[in-house]
Amino acid sequence: MYTGGYHKKLEELFKRSNVKLGDSVIIQTSNETHTGILLPRYEYADDNHLVLKLKNGYNIGINLRKIKSIKKIVEKAGTSDKHSIDYNYVDNFSFESTDQNFSKGDLPNLSLLSTGGTISSKIDYRTGGVMAALTAKELNDSIPELVKIANIDPEVVLTEYSENIKPEHWSLIAKKVANNILSSKYEGIIVSHGTDTMHYTSAALSFALQNPPIPVVLVGAQRSSDRPSSDASLNLIGACTFATKSKVSGVFVAMHYSISDDVIACHIGTRVRKNHTSRRDAFHSIDVSPFSLVKKDQIEISNQYTDLIFQQRSKSFERMIVRPNFENKVSLLKFYPGFDCRMIDYCVKSGQKAIIFEGTGLGHINKGCFSHIKSAIDNGILIFMTSQCIWGRTALTVYDTGRDLLNLGVIPLSNMTSETALVKAMWCLGNLKEVKDVVKMMTTNIANEFTKRITVD
Amino acid sequence: MYTGGYHKKLEELFKRSNVKLGDSVIIQTSNETHTGILLPRYEYADDNHLVLKLKNGYNIGINLRKIKSIKKIVEKAGTSDKHSIDYNYVDNFSFESTDQNFSKGDLPNLSLLSTGGTISSKIDYRTGGVMAALTAKELNDSIPELVKIANIDPEVVLTEYSENIKPEHWSLIAKKVANNILSSKYEGIIVSHGTDTMHYTSAALSFALQNPPIPVVLVGAQRSSDRPSSDASLNLIGACTFATKSKVSGVFVAMHYSISDDVIACHIGTRVRKNHTSRRDAFHSIDVSPFSLVKKDQIEISNQYTDLIFQQRSKSFERMIVRPNFENKVSLLKFYPGFDCRMIDYCVKSGQKAIIFEGTGLGHINKGCFSHIKSAIDNGILIFMTSQCIWGRTALTVYDTGRDLLNLGVIPLSNMTSETALVKAMWCLGNLKEVKDVVKMMTTNIANEFTKRITVD
Numbered sequence: 054m055y056t057g058g059y060h061k062k063l064e065e066l067f068k069r070s071n072v073k074l075g076d077s078v079i080i081q082t083s084n085e086t087h088t089g090i091l092l093p094r095y096e097y098a099d100d101n102h103l104v105l106k107l108k109n110g111y112n113i114g115i116n117l118r119k120i121k122s123i124k125k126i127v128e129k130a131g132t133s134d135k136h137s138i139d140y141n142y143v144d145n146f147s148f149e150s151t152d153q154n155f156s157k158g159d160l161p162n163l164s165l166l167s168t169g170g171t172i173s174s175k176i177d178y179r180t181g182g183v184m185a186a187l188t189a190k191e192l193n194d195s196i197p198e199l200v201k202i203a204n205i206d207p208e209v210v211l212t213e214y215s216e217n218i219k220p221e222h223w224s225l226i227a228k229k230v231a232n233n234i235l236s237s238k239y240e241g242i243i244v245s246h247g248t249d250t251m252h253y254t255s256a257a258l259s260f261a262l263q264n265p266p267i268p269v270v271l272v273g274a275q276r277s278s279d280r281p282s283s284d285a286s287l288n289l290i291g292a293c294t295f296a297t298k299s300k301v302s303g304v305f306v307a308m309h310y311s312i313s314d315d316v317i318a319c320h321i322g323t324r325v326r327k328n329h330t331s332r333r334d335a336f337h338s339i340d341v342s343p344f345s346l347v348k349k350d351q352i353e354i355s356n357q358y359t360d361l362i363f364q365q366r367s368k369s370f371e372r373m374i375v376r377p378n379f380e381n382k383v384s385l386l387k388f389y390p391g392f393d394c395r396m397i398d399y400c401v402k403s404g405q406k407a408i409i410f411e412g413t414g415l416g417h418i419n420k421g422c423f424s425h426i427k428s429a430i431d432n433g434i435l436i437f438m439t440s441q442c443i444w445g446r447t448a449l450t451v452y453d454t455g456r457d458l459l460n461l462g463v464i465p466l467s468n469m470t471s472e473t474a475l476v477k478a479m480w481c482l483g484n485l486k487e488v489k490d491v492v493k494m495m496t497t498n499i500a501n502e503f504t505k506r507i508t509v510d
Numbered sequence: 511m512y513t514g515g516y517h518k519k520l521e522e523l524f525k526r527s528n529v530k531l532g533d534s535v536i537i538q539t540s541n542e543t544h545t546g547i548l549l550p551r552y553e554y555a556d557d558n559h560l561v562l563k564l565k566n567g568y569n570i571g572i573n574l575r576k577i578k579s580i581k582k583i584v585e586k587a588g589t590s591d592k593h594s595i596d597y598n599y600v601d602n603f604s605f606e607s608t609d610q611n612f613s614k615g616d617l618p619n620l621s622l623l624s625t626g627g628t629i630s631s632k633i634d635y636r637t638g639g640v641m642a643a644l645t646a647k648e649l650n651d652s653i654p655e656l657v658k659i660a661n662i663d664p665e666v667v668l669t670e671y672s673e674n675i676k677p678e679h680w681s682l683i684a685k686k687v688a689n690n691i692l693s694s695k696y697e698g699i700i701v702s703h704g705t706d707t708m709h710y711t712s713a714a715l716s717f718a719l720q721n722p723p724i725p726v727v728l729v730g731a732q733r734s735s736d737r738p739s740s741d742a743s744l745n746l747i748g749a750c751t752f753a754t755k756s757k758v759s760g761v762f763v764a765m766h767y768s769i770s771d772d773v774i775a776c777h778i779g780t781r782v783r784k785n786h787t788s789r790r791d792a793f794h795s796i797d798v799s800p801f802s803l804v805k806k807d808q809i810e811i812s813n814q815y816t817d818l819i820f821q822q823r824s825k826s827f828e829r830m831i832v833r834p835n836f837e838n839k840v841s842l843l844k845f846y847p848g849f850d851c852r853m854i855d856y857c858v859k860s861g862q863k864a865i866i867f868e869g870t871g872l873g874h875i876n877k878g879c880f881s882h883i884k885s886a887i888d889n890g891i892l893i894f895m896t897s898q899c900i901w902g903r904t905a906l907t908v909y910d911t912g913r914d915l916l917n918l919g920v921i922p923l924s925n926m927t928s929e930t931a932l933v934k935a936m937w938c939l940g941n942l943k944e945v946k947d948v949v950k951m952m953t954t955n956i957a958n959e960f961t962k963r964i965t966v967d
Contacts, residue, residue, distance in 0.1 A: 214874065214909060214911055215870070215871075216845075216869070216870045216871070216874035216875060216876055216877075216911055217876050217877055217878075217911075218847055219847050219848055219876070220847060220848045222847075223847075247871075248871060249870035249871035249872075249874055250846075250847050250870055253846065253847050254847075327870075327871065327899050328899055328900055328901055329899050329900075329901040329902040330871055330872050330873075330897050330899045330901070330902030330903060330904065330905070331872065331902050331903070331905070332901075332902065335899065335902075379848075381848045383848065384850060384853075385844055385846050385849075386844075387842055387843075387844045387868070388673075389707075389710065389842050389929065389932055390675055390676050390677060390679075390680075390707050390710050390711075390933075391676055391677045391836075391838045391840065391932075391936060392842075393841060393860060393862075395860060396841075396853075396856070399853070399856045399860075403850060403852060403856075405850075411844070412673070413672070413673045413706035413707055413784075414672075414673070414704075414705060414706035414784065414787055415706075415787050415788065416787075417671065417673035417706055418673060419673055419674050419676070420673075420674055421674075440787050442784050442785055442786050442787045442792065443785055443786075443900070444785055444786040444787070444789075445786040445787030445788050445789065445792075446787060446788070447787065448787070448788070452671060454671055454673055454674075472846065475846055475848075476847075479848060
């Protein structure tokens with residue numbers, strides 16, 4: 054029997070219990086019961102753990118020593134590793150939290166929601182080693198400074214690399230964050246996240262949770278927590294410092310400001326982008342300075358931000374808006390020389406409701422595409438224009454290409470980043486029925502996705 | 511009769527000559543004969559010129575005073591504004607060059623090839639006003655400093671906004687540049703170009719013209735030449751200074767280094783990107799410093815570049831390789847949360863030969879796409895991976911998502927920018943028959959599209 058690379062003792066346990074990889078099983082440990090699908094051991098995995106994929110889509114590692122019994126519920130099925138997300142899980146799920154460090158003394162309370170990514174990986178993902186890094190004990194062991202900042206209450210929402218995060222996960226995270234805000238137990242919510250798409254998720258939370266009364270801070274790491282060069286520790290400390298001390302609420306991303314380990318930048322959730330594959334200071338605010346810099350326990354707020362939309366931290370939920378739905382059928386197309394205009398026709402045929410173009414320069418596209426764009430718009434698809442330049446804003450009135458696009462009905466999005474534009478279109482279409490309302494919402498500043506001209510031009 | 515906004519004298523001339531907008535006509539002026547299609551006057555146009563679209567795809571303005579006769583050849587057809595490019599034109603075309611300033615005294619000779627774009631627009635494009643800015647007289651009138659640097663020999667190759675530049679235009683420009691190099695008349699070639707896709711064209715020329723014996727410098731402007739804030743003048747001066755004084759050859763892009771009007775950066779053609787929609791310093795070298803800074807008549811070469819591929823300026827063509835073909839059937843797809851994986855199937859169906867992915871982070875894509883990627887690769891499509899981060903390099907061995915992609919046959923492209931990767935794939939497929947040769951060429955450093963780790967990490 055193939056045991057997926059597990060070591061002899063586990064092999065024997067599997068044989069004795071008449072279970073195999075892919076089976077749904079119930080595992081009884083000394084103090085808990087787990088139900089899930091038995092997964093193969095993956096490279097780098099710890100020898101003494103088996104890996105169970107829970108109904109909620111995340112994997113846990115269970116120590117062999119603790120296992121009392123394994124019982125098969127369902128034989129392996131062909132589709133065993135396809136799991137849909139259970140939206141009700143937030144309410145029903147009991148997470149593994151070693152509660153002993155939570156809510157002691159006079160420190161503020163913070164909720165730490167883990168969604169996966171490098172920050173929570175000690176060993177390879179599919180082994181389930183992820184959870185270990187997120188128990189309060191583990192956190193306090195590895196980042197002792199946190200104990201001095203806040204009482205951290207950790208929960209696992211997902212364990213996904215962020216390239217696997219989808220719009221339905223944004224809904225899930227938004228609901229969980231909203232629930233924890235509504236519990237009134239916390240001074241702030243920290244969401245640990247893989248860095249690859251953290252800026253998409255921060256934009257999603259910015260629209261799905263407007264005017265939260267407390268700060269919601271996403272945080273990630275470019276190097277995993279068990280590496281000596283890891284940025285996880287400082288990023289988490291910075292995120293927690295900001296979440297407890299900031300006087301304003303909103304959705305932010307906290308990451309290294311430079312490659313030296315001393316300053317953390319807190320970026321506005323809709324204005325941030327991962328601009329480097331590996332550097333610790335990979336995240337940049339686009340067209341503005343970071344909202345805040347955290348230097349040890351001091352928070353410096355940028356003085357650029359007098360005009361932006363923020364509310365003060367508060368105890369009331371009165372102004373909070375929770376609209377967690379996202380419509381998947383939006384495409385982001387980057388234009389380039391030789392672009393196949395029939396891609397636009399494909400979007401029509403495949404039922405897309407909107408296209409976000411990353412045009413060149415001020416928001417331009419080859420004139421050969423005009424007839425395809427016209428046809429898509431005639432078919433009811435909304436077409437929005439952003440720029441692949443990343444910095445700066447679209448301006449479709451300067452050149453005749455732009456004016457032609459405006460005449461066709463293309464809607465320019467000024468200095469909204471293309472990533473934020475994609476997320477916002479998915480959110481608008483997920484929450485509004487009328488096209489005119491979607492267009493109005495897309496071009497209205499909700500969460501600082503548009504900024505006034507601040508940078509020197 | 512609708513005369514497209516032309517003024518009374520021209521209206522009368524049209525009427526008298528029995529021609530109307532859209533007709534193919536022959537126009538006899540005092541010293542020349544022009545054949546083309548009569549275009550409408552566009553906003554901002556000069557009152558005393560009519561606009562003719564030539565067979566070669568570009569528009570000229572002809573002064574009413576000079577016109578002796580207009581004769582209709584072909585009545586307006588429904589498809590009158592669709593023109594294919596005539597590849598033979600380079601050899602047959604006689605451009606409008608007022609030669610009086612060329613090759614005087616001891617100054618070096620430079621060829622200035624205009625392809626269009628803001629740098630050569632004085633007034634709106636479709637009026638043909640473009641050419642006027644490019645006669646030697648006009649150049650010398652508007653940028654008197656140029657007379658002291660070189661004898662400039664201007665030619666019009668195209669008049670296109672750069673969003674309309676296609677791979678076939680790259681071939682055309684490459685051939686024209688090669689011809690002018692082979693004429694041995696010049697110390698350098700300047701290519702003026704719209705900024706929107708100038709970095710795509712500079713990459714294209716870097717592959718199509720390897721080891722040119724003299725510098726080939728692309729130059730553009732973010733503000734048109736007739737605006738007081740125009741950067742055209744300083745950019746051209748910087749480009750010409752570099753082209754005459756640089757000891758190395760190669761393909762470069764010369765643009766403002768900062769927003770102040772004193773330093774021009776010369777970027778390596780494969781390592782540059784337009785990163786801002788409107789700023790004068792919109793172009794940045796990616797992962798490296800600019801190759802050179804031009805400060806007045808001084809050239810500073812970056813000391814980062816000891817390892818890069820360059821050859822010294824020479825009088826011999828021995829090492830020059832001219833391979834000007836490009837294959838259009840390459841798609842650039844940016845991955846994002848909610849990405850429709852069937853887009854990959856569409857690329858297979860539409861006959862694409864390669865896909866360049868802009869993955870997240872180190873080069874990742876949602877696991878839901880794996881089966882589509884496998885199917886595309888099974889169908890013979892080459893799939894290459896770059897990063898949407900822009901800075902940094904792909905690394906597919908770090909996480910299991912990357913390892914899975916490698917196992918599927920995805921080929922990572924390290925720190926080649928996605929734009930350069932697109933151009934290089936088009937070029938490889940345009941010039942090589944065997945797939946294995948394409949893969950080998952794609953992963954071999956030809957024109958500094960890969961760099962060693964130079965920046966601090």
